[in-house]
Amino acid sequence: MTEIGVRSAVRGEYDEIQGLFGGAMMFEASDDDLGRAMFEPDRALVATDGDDLVGTARALTRDLSVPGAVVPAAHVTGVGVRATHRRRGILSELMQRQLREVPEAIAVLWASEPAIYGRFGYGAAAWATSYEIDLHRVGPPAVRIRPGEIVELAPDDAAKELATLLRSLQERRPGVSGRSELGWQKRLQDKPDGRGGKTARRILVHRDETGAVDGYALWRGKMNWGPTGPANEVTLEELVAVEPIAYRALWQHVLTLDLAATLQFSYAAMDEPLQQLVTTPTALNRRVSESLWLRVTDVARALGQRQYAVPVDLVFEVADDLIAANAGRFRLTANGPQVRCERTEDPADLSLSVTELGAVYLGGRSLAEFAATGRITEHTPGALTTAGAAFSWPIQPASIEVF
Ligand SMILES: CC(C)(COP(=O)(O)OP(=O)(O)OC[C@H]1O[C@@H](n2cnc3c(N)ncnc32)[C@H](O)[C@@H]1OP(=O)(O)O)[C@@H](O)C(=O)NCCC(=O)NCCS
Structure with missing residues (x-):
């Protein structure tokens, strides 16, 4: 050998x-x-x-x-x-x-199997909710859509406007990956042999009263005629909206397509607003799985480049078996946009490994959850509560594509 x-x-x-x-x-x-x-x-x-x-x-x-x-x-x-x-x-x-x-300072991935990457210091930092929506039961949001508000675009005309919306989503929701021009071309590529028996991709945009695009949806359909009549299947690939009206209108559009019985969507956030817009949330048939795994590769830089929900001044003792420069104590000080993280010899308020740090980095996991199983240890009373509030974020992280 x-x-x-x-x-x-x-x-x-x-x-x-x-x-x-x-x-x-x-x-x-x-x-x-x-x-x-x-x-x-x-x-x-x-x-x-x-x-x-x-x-x-x-x-x-x-x-x-x-x-x-x-x-x-x-x-x-x-x-x-x-x-x-x-x-x-x-x-x-x-x-x-x-x-x-x-x-x-950070690396991210989607894992084929959750057992693989923890040993390399990756923590599950975001969850994806997949929906298998029963369209006959769900009760879509009621929105009055005027002619011209929702239109279909050809792929060549769409990328620029869609890119602007994705950037706006990144400004609000953690966990969203940016796309280069080539990345958009790849996202909107639609080779017939890659459709799995479904229609070509439809690109819908919503326009506000000034004509500006404020939301988009990518979907495909599949005809399915059962013994009791039409039961077409809709696959929603992506829905991004920066205004509530666009969000409601696009969801209403895809939830009320003629002849359709089910809608499959694999990238809903844990706090997906759709859940409070439909009359029967159980008809969404939600299933949750890990989406983005995150590895902190440079502790000081990574902690210094995000913001924190409340002021914090704490020392973290970090263990890292693979990257020696990450191991040791770091003081994190944050107050609004002023954030600093640097090495210190001061005693630790909390200790944890780089895996837990990766898991809580996007604000979607609670530090208390890890403390309850001994994976985070509190040395200074109150440090866990402060750190838990500081690392949390009002909007849950969500990755909207497998890359
Ligand atoms: C997953 C894969 C890359 C692992 O490669 P590999 O060279 O066999 O992995 P290693 O030998 O370095 O394994 C390292 C450790 O991880 C464990 N491990 C590897 N793959 C695992 C899996 N799929 N599930 C659980 N444990 C796994 C090994 O048992 C080993 O544990 P040990 O150190 O306690 O003995 C390989 O099996 C593969 O290509 N699988 C199919 C494609 C895939 O899933 N790729 C990942 C895409 S995100």
């Missing part, structure tokens, strides 16, 4: 790397110009066995909304190890090297 090596990828290797990832995930990688154009070889690692690629992990350069700011975040993706080479430590090698090399 040859020795396994780990190295950076080179530009021409995209197809082979994507093929390897597809093999691990069990999908057939298709020709993908945009994927190739967006490939960042210096941010892709490969594990080799002789001349063969046997493992890979990539990172994309994107930004992410966090409480009170939009910051750079390594978006980790394309992680896979050839089935013949599993459980020999290849993922561990790839993850350790990737974490050492990440220039951003």
Whole structure:
């Protein structure tokens, strides 16, 4: 058996790397110009066995909304190890090297299985609620929509207006990833062989009385004619609205489509406002799962670049088995937009590992939840209450796409 090596990828290797990832995930990688154009070889690692690629992990350069700011975040993706080479430590090698090399203060990913990434210091920082909506029972919001308020756009005309709305969403909700121009092209790409039997994607926008676009929805349909009549299926891919009226109108539109019986939506937030707009929330058929996992790669920089809900001045003792520079005590001082985090020799008020820090970073998890199982320890009475309030955020984090 040859020795396994780990190295950076080179530009021409995209197809082979994507093929390897597809093999691990069990999908057939298709020709993908945009994927190739967006490939960042210096941010892709490969594990080799002789001349063969046997493992890979990539990172994309994107930004992410966090409480009170939009910051750079390594978006980790394309992680896979050839089935013949599993459980020999290849993922561990790839993850350790990737974490050492990440220039951003945080890294994020969606995990195929929740058991994989905790050991590398990632914490589940956001949840996704998926809806399987029974359209006959749900009772959509009642909104009077005037002609011209909701219109369909062609993909080529849509990206610019949609990008503005996504940026507005980032200003309010943590956990939302930004998209480059190429990223938008990829998001709106709609190859017939990628539709899974559904219609082409429909791009809807809502316009306010001045004609400005203040919300959009991406959806597809699938005809399904049952023994008792029409039971079409709607898949909502994304719904972003910056004004309440746009939010209500777009939801009403997709919940009342003729011939449809069900609507599937996988990216609702825990505090999705739709829940209080429908008459029968149980008809949403909600299911919750982890969405964004977050790894703090530079404690002082990461804590210094988000904002806090209440003033705080506390010392955190952080444990990190993989990144030595993260281990130790840090004083976090925040009052409104003034935030500082630096190393200190002062005694700790709270201690925790980098995994819990990642989990609470976006404001969607409670510190008390971790303290109750001994994963966060309070040394100074009251520190847990103050830190819990400071790290919380009025809007729950939500990631609106798997990357
Ligand atoms: C998940 C995957 C990347 C793991 O690669 P690997 O090289 O076998 O992982 P390692 O050998 O480095 O495993 C490290 C540890 O994680 C554990 N582990 C790895 N994959 C796991 C999984 N899917 N579930 C639970 N534990 C897992 C291993 O048992 C090992 O634990 P140990 O240190 O206590 O022995 C690989 O199995 C794979 O490609 N799976 C299919 C594609 C996929 O799910 N990719 C992730 C996309 S987010």
